[in-house]
Amino acid sequence: MSNLTRAYGAVKLLAKAHAPTIMVVSGVVSMGASVIGASKQTLKVEETLAPHVESLEKIQTGSELNLEGYDEKAIQRDKIVVYTRVTKDLTKLYFVPGVFFLGGACLVFGGHRLLLQRNATLAMAFTGIKTAYDMYRQNVRNEFGDAADQAMLHGYKTIEVYDDASGKTMLVNTRDWDANHVDPYNRVFGEGQTTQWHNDLGVNKLFIAGQQRMAQILLGNRGYLYLSEVYEALGFPETDISRVVGWKAGFNPDGSKDIPVIDFGLDRPMPDDWKYSKENAIYLDFNCQGLIIGGKVQKALEQA
Numbered sequence: 469m470s471n472l473t474r475a476y477g478a479v480k481l482l483a484k485a486h487a488p489t490i491m492v493v494s495g496v497v498s499m500g501a502s503v504i505g506a507s508k509q510t511l512k513v514e515e516t517l518a519p520h521v522e523s524l525e526k527i528q529t530g531s532e533l534n535l536e537g538y539d540e541k542a543i544q545r546d547k548i549v550v551y552t553r554v555t556k557d558l559t560k561l562y563f564v565p566g567v568f569f570l571g572g573a574c575l576v577f578g579g580h581r582l583l584l585q586r587n588a589t590l591a592m593a594f595t596g597i598k599t600a601y602d603m604y605r606q607n608v609r610n611e612f613g614d615a616a617d618q619a620m621l622h623g624y625k626t627i628e629v630y631d632d633a634s635g636k637t638m639l640v641n642t643r644d645w646d647a648n649h650v651d652p653y654n655r656v657f658g659e660g661q662t663t664q665w666h667n668d669l670g671v672n673k674l675f676i677a678g679q680q681r682m683a684q685i686l687l688g689n690r691g692y693l694y695l696s697e698v699y700e701a702l703g704f705p706e707t708d709i710s711r712v713v714g715w716k717a718g719f720n721p722d723g724s725k726d727i728p729v730i731d732f733g734l735d736r737p738m739p740d741d742w743k744y745s746k747e748n749a750i751y752l753d754f755n756c757q758g759l760i761i762g763g764k765v766q767k768a769l770e771q772a
Contacts, residue, residue, distance in 0.1 A: 488586070491579030498572030505565035516561055520554045591712075595758055653695060653713070653756045654733070655704050658749030664703030665749075672750055673734065676702065680732045688727050691717040695756050698732075702752075716760040731755040 483490065527546050530538050608617045631638050657672060659665050666672055679701045687693040694714040696706035718726040733753030 488579040488583040491575045491582065495572040495575030495577075495579065498568050498575060500572075502565040502567075502569035502572060505568060506562060509561050509565060512561060513558075516557050517554065520550050520557070523550045591759055598758060652707075652709050653754045655699070655702070655752050655754075656749055657702065657752055661749075662703035669750075676732055676734060676750060676752070680730060680734070684730045687715050687717065687730060692760055693730070694760070695754065698754065712760070713756050713758055714760045715757050728757060729755075 524547070527543055527550070531543050605617055608620060628637050628639060630636075655661065657665060657676060659667075664675060666675075679698070682701065683693055683698055686697075692714065693716075694711065696710035697714070699706050699710050715728050715730055717728070720726045731754070733755070734750070
């Protein structure tokens with residue numbers, strides 16, 4: 469009995485996990501079956517309407533013969549009776565295909581609604597985690613400074629390097645710059661990381677500063693800006709996250725527009741090892757606001 473209970477629980481959990489897909493596929497199949505069924509029933513329309521057409525012809529004949537007591541009022545009454553019977557018979561003819569179509573449509577929209585609710589839940593969870601993460605980093609910076617924040621974020625290691633300029637061996641802090649190990653928004657503007665990189669640090673900084681200004685202008689004119697658009701301008705490949713996060717203008721209490729300031733992190737301090745291990749590269753720390761996807765998911769987030 470316990471094995472049956474566990475098996476039932478596993479099946480139930482699997483069905484719940486894939487419920488949106490199951491509902492949409494079932495709905496599409498049901499709607500397809502309704503179309504096939506309706507096509508078959510259409511072949512019977514002529515046979516179904518034949519007796520009613522005959523009745524209408526008799527009514528028309530009686531009207532033309534001006535039969536005594538068969539006035540216009542009686543003619544209209546008989547026509548209403550015939551049309552009612554036509555509606556009833558056609559409803560019976562297409563009832564089953566109609567039920568399949570309506571049920572399929574309900575399944576498709578139900579699956580879409582369920583998927584939307586799950587996306588909203590995931591989006592809220594992501595936003596909550598990101599907000600908590602940003603608050604933690606800000607608390608570290610407030611208490612111990614930017615250097616401690618960077619050390620905790622990336623895990624510094626102290627190594628010896630030889631400085632050609634001074635001819636001395638120096639101890640510097642190193643960290644892992646793998647993009648997969650850092651903030652999901654941030655990127656390293658370096659060789660092999662972006663299509664816009666040049667072997668000149670000054671040129672790279674001017675280019676990034678220019679793109680930051682353009683992004684600010686676009687945000688001011690349009691009211692929103694996706695991180696994926698910034699990635700594209702800087703030569704980075706977009707990600708699933710970058711398609712739904714970015715910056716979004718709001719309104720101040722006095723009704724004026726509140727346009728957030730876009731910052732790519734060009735002025736943030738870098739550790740000593742940067743000039744040794746990442747020459748002419750720049751670490752970009754985007755101050756992305758978070759989700760700006762709009763629609764029902766965004767409304768659900770704002771109401772949460």
